Amino acid sequence: MNQETIFGTRASCLWAISRVRIRRMRVGAKGFCFVFIIWIAMQSFAIQSAVAQTISPEATQHWNAARAAETQKDFKTAVSEYSKVTELEPNSAAGFVSLGQSCMEAHDFAAALSPLKRALQLDSTLLAAHQLLGYALLAQGYAAESIPHLARVHEEGALGIAQLETGQFADAIKNLQAALQKRPNDPDLLYYLGRAAGLLSKQSVDTLLAAYPKSSRADQAMAENYFVLRQMDEAQKQYELALQARPDTPNLHLELGQVFAMTSRWPQAEEQFRAEYKLQPGNAEAAYRLGDALLHEGKTHEARVALERSNELQPQMPETLYSLGKAASLEGDAAVAEKSWLALLSSEKESELAAQTHFALAALYRKQGNTAQADKEMQEFQKLKGSTQP
Amino acid sequence: MTKTLLQVARGLALVALLGASTSSLLETASPRGIDFILQNSPTPQKYLIETMPGGVALLDYNNDGLLDIFFVNGGRISHPMTTPENFDRHNPKYWNRLYRQNRDGSFTDVTEQAGLANAGDGNYGMGVAVGDYDNDGFPDLYVTSYGKNVLYHNNGNGTFTDVTAKAGVAAGGWSVSAGFFDYDNDGKLDLFVTRYMEWDTQHSKDCGGNFHTYCPPGEFPRTTNILYHNRGDGTFEDVSETSGIAAKKGHGLGVAFADYDGDGLTDIYVANDGMQQYLLHNNGNGTFKEVGLEAGAALNSDGGPLSGMGVVFQDYDNDGRPDIIVTTLPRQTYGVFHNDGHGAFSDRGLQTGISMLSGVTAGWGVGLEDFDNDGQKDLFVAQGHVLDNVEKIDPSLHYLEPSLLALNHDGRFESVDPGTRAMVAARGTAFGDLNNDGWIDAVTTVLGSHPQVFMNRGGGAHWLTIALRGTRSNRDGLGARVQVNGQTRFATTAGSYESANDKRLHFGLGTTKTARVEVTWPSGSHQVLNDVPADQFLEVREPEHP
Numbered sequence: 057m058n059q060e061t062i063f064g065t066r067a068s069c070l071w072a073i074s075r076v077r078i079r080r081m082r083v084g085a086k087g088f089c090f091v092f093i094i095w096i097a098m099q100s101f102a103i104q105s106a107v108a109q110t111i112s113p114e115a116t117q118h119w120n121a122a123r124a125a126e127t128q129k130d131f132k133t134a135v136s137e138y139s140k141v142t143e144l145e146p147n148s149a150a151g152f153v154s155l156g157q158s159c160m161e162a163h164d165f166a167a168a169l170s171p172l173k174r175a176l177q178l179d180s181t182l183l184a185a186h187q188l189l190g191y192a193l194l195a196q197g198y199a200a201e202s203i204p205h206l207a208r209v210h211e212e213g214a215l216g217i218a219q220l221e222t223g224q225f226a227d228a229i230k231n232l233q234a235a236l237q238k239r240p241n242d243p244d245l246l247y248y249l250g251r252a253a254g255l256l257s258k259q260s261v262d263t264l265l266a267a268y269p270k271s272s273r274a275d276q277a278m279a280e281n282y283f284v285l286r287q288m289d290e291a292q293k294q295y296e297l298a299l300q301a302r303p304d305t306p307n308l309h310l311e312l313g314q315v316f317a318m319t320s321r322w323p324q325a326e327e328q329f330r331a332e333y334k335l336q337p338g339n340a341e342a343a344y345r346l347g348d349a350l351l352h353e354g355k356t357h358e359a360r361v362a363l364e365r366s367n368e369l370q371p372q373m374p375e376t377l378y379s380l381g382k383a384a385s386l387e388g389d390a391a392v393a394e395k396s397w398l399a400l401l402s403s404e405k406e407s408e409l410a411a412q413t414h415f416a417l418a419a420l421y422r423k424q425g426n427t428a429q430a431d432k433e434m435q436e437f438q439k440l441k442g443s444t445q446p
Numbered sequence: 447m448t449k450t451l452l453q454v455a456r457g458l459a460l461v462a463l464l465g466a467s468t469s470s471l472l473e474t475a476s477p478r479g480i481d482f483i484l485q486n487s488p489t490p491q492k493y494l495i496e497t498m499p500g501g502v503a504l505l506d507y508n509n510d511g512l513l514d515i516f517f518v519n520g521g522r523i524s525h526p527m528t529t530p531e532n533f534d535r536h537n538p539k540y541w542n543r544l545y546r547q548n549r550d551g552s553f554t555d556v557t558e559q560a561g562l563a564n565a566g567d568g569n570y571g572m573g574v575a576v577g578d579y580d581n582d583g584f585p586d587l588y589v590t591s592y593g594k595n596v597l598y599h600n601n602g603n604g605t606f607t608d609v610t611a612k613a614g615v616a617a618g619g620w621s622v623s624a625g626f627f628d629y630d631n632d633g634k635l636d637l638f639v640t641r642y643m644e645w646d647t648q649h650s651k652d653c654g655g656n657f658h659t660y661c662p663p664g665e666f667p668r669t670t671n672i673l674y675h676n677r678g679d680g681t682f683e684d685v686s687e688t689s690g691i692a693a694k695k696g697h698g699l700g701v702a703f704a705d706y707d708g709d710g711l712t713d714i715y716v717a718n719d720g721m722q723q724y725l726l727h728n729n730g731n732g733t734f735k736e737v738g739l740e741a742g743a744a745l746n747s748d749g750g751p752l753s754g755m756g757v758v759f760q761d762y763d764n765d766g767r768p769d770i771i772v773t774t775l776p777r778q779t780y781g782v783f784h785n786d787g788h789g790a791f792s793d794r795g796l797q798t799g800i801s802m803l804s805g806v807t808a809g810w811g812v813g814l815e816d817f818d819n820d821g822q823k824d825l826f827v828a829q830g831h832v833l834d835n836v837e838k839i840d841p842s843l844h845y846l847e848p849s850l851l852a853l854n855h856d857g858r859f860e861s862v863d864p865g866t867r868a869m870v871a872a873r874g875t876a877f878g879d880l881n882n883d884g885w886i887d888a889v890t891t892v893l894g895s896h897p898q899v900f901m902n903r904g905g906g907a908h909w910l911t912i913a914l915r916g917t918r919s920n921r922d923g924l925g926a927r928v929q930v931n932g933q934t935r936f937a938t939t940a941g942s943y944e945s946a947n948d949k950r951l952h953f954g955l956g957t958t959k960t961a962r963v964e965v966t967w968p969s970g971s972h973q974v975l976n977d978v979p980a981d982q983f984l985e986v987r988e989p990e991h992p
């Protein structure tokens with residue numbers, strides 16, 4: 057499979073996913089709008105009260121009827137009454153804002169666009185109109201048009217989504233991160249941030265491949281894509297090409313080693329991890345991967361040395377501690393095995409790795425004849441497996 | 447592991463004896479007369495049964511001294527299946543097949559004359575067990591199915607009779623592997639049947655989204671295994687409930703027997719798919735207790751479940767205790783549970799090298815047999831993924847795979863050429879000495895294709911093959927513990943996947959020309975034979991009086 061084919065296929069897949077996601081995003085944007093409407097209703101109360109005092113008695117009558125209908129969540133009537141207000145008071149920007157808002161409350165985003173645009177023609181400083189119009193446009197798929205309005209009111213979350221949809225990935229990431237600072241762990245924002253970061257990454261790689269298709273980095277990028285697609289033969293070839301061109305590039309041996317590890321070719325994996333470790337003796341991951349490969353080969357003593365080195369370079373990494381405990385246990389050094397696993401459990405309480413560690417400790421204690429402790433660890437294992445299994 | 451000088455010298459001597467040949471130990475053969483094709487009938491509906499058959503048995507049904515071969519066939523699956531389910535088993539294309547071996551090494555299809563032609567239209571075939579349940583000296587056949595199982599009594603005149611109804615062993619549901627063993631040491635073979643899941647073609651599922659794949663077992667409810675107690679009058683009693691066997695539901699596939707704790711009672715190991723494995727300890731009072739987890743033989747060393755398919759329960763490191771090897775799916779490694787004694791096992795996948803050999807393969811039939819007669823049992827695994835389109839889901843995996851032959855070097859297994867580069871979807875495997883040359887051969891079944899017959903090229907090392915003749919114990923001595931020059935085998939025809947092995951016990955002796963043979967019979971009697979000459983088929987008869 058040539059480069060164009062693989063990336064063509066991948067791009068198609070991404071495009072298909074993107075279409076689905078955009079649909080979801082629109083739903084999400086509507087969700088944002090809904091929350092926003094509640095907020096804007098409170099914020100615009102003062103404007104509405106002031107407007108009601110400056111319009112004609114007949115318009116005021118319709119205004120009050122619209123307000124009452126909104127209170128009853130009868131948005132259809134509210135829209136109708138606000139329309140009459142705007143007919144009677146065609147220069148009232150606030151009237152058009154309220155009509156637009158009411159349309160949005162009625163989930164008719166298309167109908168909201170015209171009154172909101174009219175409101176801004178009458179008074180371009182109306183922040184509420186910018187905000188509502190930004191959301192309405194975004195919800196309707198007019199992401200590019202929504203951006204200036206959302207930027208005007210610093211609505212970073214929605215602005216980030218609009219930028220994501222228009223391919224401004226770096227700006228989208230910046231705004232979504234800012235929004236997340238205000239609403240930490242918001243699932244919608246987290247989703248869009250992840251998506252923006254992924255697309256920015258893809259954009260960078262595409263640029264690299266277009267500009268330097270024969271470069272070592274292009275081969276590496278290709279190899280990484282093949283690896284993700286689990287096309288290991290192709291990944292191996294690309295990594296080997298990259299290594300031929302620049303054998304001292306950091307992480308190339310590490311990544312090629314993972315191709316071998318994934319296909320259970322552990323001696324070859326060991327060779328690559330060893331090469332990486334030689335290149336980067338201060339790289340804890342290289343030492344860990346080497347130790348892991350050696351462990352798979354049953355070379356427990358060598359594995360233990362590499363894993364201890366990894367633990368020195370980057371102490372308390374759970375994966376390293378787990379494998380170190382395993383290597384020590386296989387060597388018959390129960391004390392080091394126990395120490396490593398207990399250290400792991402001091403930081404890792406509820407993960408799959410924690411469950412594995414309780415299981416390993418149970419086996420260790422059982423071997424020592426410490427049945428009570430073994431049973432206790434087994435209970436912890438079963439408790440965690442019960443909670444981590446779907 | 448530090449080798450002693452003696453071990454090194456012994457090794458060198460053996461190499462010299464065997465020669466420095468780099469050619470494969472095994473070669474595939476196409477014995478004349480074997481035209482069987484395993485009809486699994488894959489459909490777009492991805493009925494799970496399609497990927498699960500079929501068994502093979504090596505037995506000497508007519509007692510002429512030559513091993514014969516019995517193959518279990520699947521059946522025709524229409525798409526979609528309608529009820530009542532009909533697998534067209536009356537059609538010769540879908541028959542199980544019995545091939546009688548002739549003196550010249552060719553085979554003759556004797557299916558029809560033996561009365562084994564039609565396995566019942568509602569039964570989609572799976573596996574086979576072999577045992578002389580009535581101690582008449584002729585091996586009987588038990589064929590498992592999705593549907594009803596069938597017990598064929600060997601009449602001793604070249605024919606079989608379906609005695610299922612009388613015996614009461616039809617089971618039902620989806621049976622997979624089965625095995626005869628004597629759990630109460632009463633001299634009569636009992637029967638254990640694994641069952642896979644609660645499933646039928648009308649409640650099948652298709653997984654994998656657009657890829658349309660077979661579903662994993664977790665998509666369907668677990669079910670119970672079955673234990674039949676032999677009453678000795680040609681009938682069996684279903685004791686699944688009273689024995690405690692039915693207390694544990696699972697996704698049972700393979701089954702193997704051995705006395706793992708040396709209490710003189712045969713225990714059961716069940717390979718479960720996608721969950722913990724079951725070690726059923728024989729309590730000696732007609733009941734069993736599942737002890738897999740506490741014994742350390744249920745999960746891998748990371749506490750992960752195994753997709754257990756086939757299983758072998760024999761001693762790979764010659765310490766006298768039976769170990770367990772379970773074949774699994776890729777991204778797991780085959781389970782290697784070393785028997786540490788005192789009822790405890792430990793995962794030795796890494797130390798034995800078997801983990802390294804099995805990370806991306808799917809294993810089914812499995813055996814620990816001494817293929818090179820060096821006195822250490824080697825590993826053979828029939829391989830091939832469950833999913834016939836696995837490459838679409840994970841291009842680094844393959845549906846068709848070669849078989850694995852790994853030689854045992856003091857407990858460390860190293861892969862060697864299995865004798866063919868053919869990539870197949872292999873399933874059942876049976877082991878035995880087909881040509882009586884003292885070297886172990888193997889037969890595997892292949893989905894949608896002819897079986898593979900692996901003939902051992904042989905060599906210069908010595909061997910001893912023992913046939914047990916029980917008198918107070920069951921006639922074939924199943925369950926006996928036989929030790930020869932420090933090696934141990936547990937007499938059984940069960941194990942592997944859906945298959946039944948030659949009942950004779952084979953030992954490689956390396957450079958040694960004589961053997962000391964010890965037999966501990968299920969009856970408890972102990973027998974020792976000294977200075978037994980190598981390179982012979984030896985019948986050991988159980989003393990009739992204690």
